[in-house]
Amino acid sequence: DADIPRFAKLGVIASMQTSHAISDMLFAAARLGPERSGGAYAWRKVLDAGGVIAGGTDAPVEAGDPRVEFYAAITRRTLEGFAGPDWGLDQRLTREEALAILTSGSAYAAFEERDRGTIEGGKLADFSVFSGDWMTIPEMDILRSQAVMTVIGGEVVWEEGSDPLNKDIS
Secondary structure: OOOHHHHHHHOOEEEEOOHHHHHHOOOHHHHHHHHHHOOOOOHHHHHHOOOEEEEOOOOOOOOOOHHHHHHHHHHOOOOOOOOOOOOOHHHOOOHHHHHHHHOHHHHHHOOOOOOOOOOOOOOOOOEEEEOOOOOOOOHHHHHHOOEEEEEEOOEEEEEOOOOHHHOOOO
């Protein structure tokens, strides 16, 4: 915990995959001990201290599913909805913060914030569209939402019902 304020002070970017918190939940405290596990997966503390987080999927170690990463960031619960005792629910992120660490935070960490990370004029427009609005739907519905479109470089390269094998994305 004492090191967390140093992230902002030193300009260190925390690379944190939110799915780790929900996949490690059942064994982290036993392996790290209660003192150290209390400072693990400390997203809220890092952001509140002015730090920058670059979120990611850690594929292939984790599923590589953005739905899981977003859900984990806002709930800190397993895919079944379980949260262990003292599992740091106070470290959950808002939906806006979760979206930011997974988009603009990652672009910033890659020195690509001028080209990626937000949807605005002049940027590359690489994004996926899902069947539900993750900013408003119930938390468990995020996991049930389905991809309906993928846009790369501003061009629709896949739409629900299309044959992705017949689309040139080179």
